[in-house]
Amino acid sequence: MLFEPTVIEGMWKIRIERQTDERGSFGRIFCEDIFRERGLTARFLQISSSRTIKKGTIRGMHLQRSPSSEVKLVQCISGAIHDVVCDVRVNSPTYLAKAEIVLEESDDVLLYIPEGCLHGYQTLRPDSEVYYSISARYDPASACGVRYDDPTFDIKWPLTPVCLSDRDLSFPNYTNNFFGD
Numbered sequence: 487m488l489f490e491p492t493v494i495e496g497m498w499k500i501r502i503e504r505q506t507d508e509r510g511s512f513g514r515i516f517c518e519d520i521f522r523e524r525g526l527t528a529r530f531l532q533i534s535s536s537r538t539i540k541k542g543t544i545r546g547m548h549l550q551r552s553p554s555s556e557v558k559l560v561q562c563i564s565g566a567i568h569d570v571v572c573d574v575r576v577n578s579p580t581y582l583a584k585a586e587i588v589l590e591e592s593d594d595v596l597l598y599i600p601e602g603c604l605h606g607y608q609t610l611r612p613d614s615e616v617y618y619s620i621s622a623r624y625d626p627a628s629a630c631g632v633r634y635d636d637p638t639f640d641i642k643w644p645l646t647p648v649c650l651s652d653r654d655l656s657f658p659n660y661t662n663n664f665f666g667d
């Protein structure tokens with residue numbers, strides 16, 4: 487597993503290294519020991535899949551508030567997505583930074599997204615599927631979000647947005663006291 491830093495402190499792009507032979511290949515997508523050695527969260531309580539039918543669909547920008555903050559390991563297993571993470575940890579050295587990374591099926595890349603960051607994505611192909619390993623239980627009461635077209639982050643979604651959920655459209659823009667601090 488190769489770990490590449492991103493523009494967000496504590497967020498990593500993880501590349502799977504495969505051993506290949508005439509049958510195909512084998513590669514590790516998670517290793518508790520390696521994650522622990524790197525000081526990363528190595529305990530994931532839920533693994534979920536999200537399938538999206540139409541290209542251009544946006545899901546985001548989401549996070550769960552403390553104490554249900556989540557680390558997410560994200561992988562696109564079919565299709566392709568434009569993935570976006572925004573750092574809204576007020577004490578982070580990369581506060582308000584934004585990471586935009588394309589994930590495609592078979593590209594052997596996972597994103598490790600630390601707690602306290604907004605996450606969302608736009609599908610770049612129809613029938614795209616994303617797997618998430620999540621470190622906290624799903625807690626709808628602590629789930630919140632920011633508008634996909636929020637001016638602070640000014641995300642340049644590559645395609646015309648389609649098919650946002652009513653919930654995503656109801657989110658506010660980001661403000662410095664988003665968490666009521």
Ligand SMILES: Cc1cn([C@H]2C[C@H](O)[C@@H](COP(=O)(O)OP(=O)(O)O[C@H]3O[C@@H](C)C(=O)[C@@H](O)[C@H]3O)O2)c(=O)[nH]c1=O
Binds near residue numbers: 651
């Ligand atoms: C996120 C989630 C949703 N659900 C349910 C609630 C609802 O009925 C249905 C769809 O939920 P949502 O509309 O929240 O799904 P979605 O908009 O895809 O939410 C996801 O977006 C991406 C960007 C993330 O980062 C994820 O962590 C998650 O927030 O699934 C669960 O049962 N468990 C879960 O962990």
